[in-house]
Amino acid sequence: MQRGALDPEIVWAGTGMMGQVTAEQARVDGNTKLLAIIGDPIAQVRSPEIYNPRIVKAGVNAILLPMQIPTEAFDDAVKGIMAIRNLLGFVVTYPHKERVLPYADKIGRVGRAVGAINAMRREADGSWTGDMFDGAGLLGALASLGQTAAGRRILLLGAGGAGSAIAMALAAAGAAEIGVFDLDASRASNLAERVQKHFPGCRGHACEPDIAGFDLLINATPVGMAPAFALAPFRGELHAGLTVIDIVPKPETTALLALAREKGCPAANGAAMISGQADAVLAFFGIGAA
CATH class of the missing domain: 3.40.50.720 (NAD(P)-binding Rossmann-like Domain)
Structure with missing residues (x-):
């Protein structure tokens, strides 16, 4: 998977897909579950603006946060965030969609076929499942x-x-x-x-x-x-x-x-x-x- 202007985690202003999250909606407490989106750079992603209003609408106490993980620190950083107990999982963007594969215990059919994944979740038994959702x-x-x-x-x-x-x-x-x-x-x-x-x-x-x-x-x-x-x-x-x-x-x-x-x-x-x-x-x- 190569970086390109069509990476779905990167959305241009003017597409009508960017939501607004107020301070009231974004309230975080000790029970809040975390989702991360990891990449390098990360400032260009618009996923938090798209996903968080949907999370609020679903009535789930969770929030998607951007995390910049440089390539040279990738392994240590991924191991660290995977150890966070209230982390539901993470979304993956450029340039990590292939490199994250070894951290998944199970990979969905599409992810295996593409040879890259852009989402990983923690299962109830502590294992990790990844798949590709760009398509x-x-x-x-x-x-x-x-x-x-x-x-x-x-x-x-x-x-x-x-x-x-x-x-x-x-x-x-x-x-x-x-x-x-x-x-x-x-x-x-x-x-x-x-x-x-x-x-x-x-x-x-x-x-x-x-x-x-x-x-x-x-x-x-x-x-x-x-x-x-x-x-x-x-x-x-x-x-x-x-x-x-x-x-x-x-x-x-x-x-x-x-x-x-x-x-x-x-x-x-x-x-x-x-x-x-x-x-x-x-x-x-x-x-x-x-």
């Missing part, structure tokens, strides 16, 4: 449209860290086919092979960005981000039977989404994905809907 937000974006991934034929643009997590989440959720396009053909082929290996019920293959034969188009590349308003690379005519999701968080309406809505396609943006991921991560920690 779970895509499932949430589909749900916001009243759709699921089951049986879908998907064209995925971008085979980087975000694309990899999305592909594995979609395959785990029952997608029938995932065609992967990337300007780096070897990276597209590698991701397609890993999808096929870990989820043999889903046909993974590298392909050209032609939408013919697909019913879901996902842009997991930075193309379309402000200030450039370029159209994500694909071939063919958009049509009402094609769902379009662009995970770019800013601007809220990219060139791809504007065209999709003009053509009558069901469409969702990066904000819907970020919201879906927040709900999935908190459910992993037992907060909110499972």
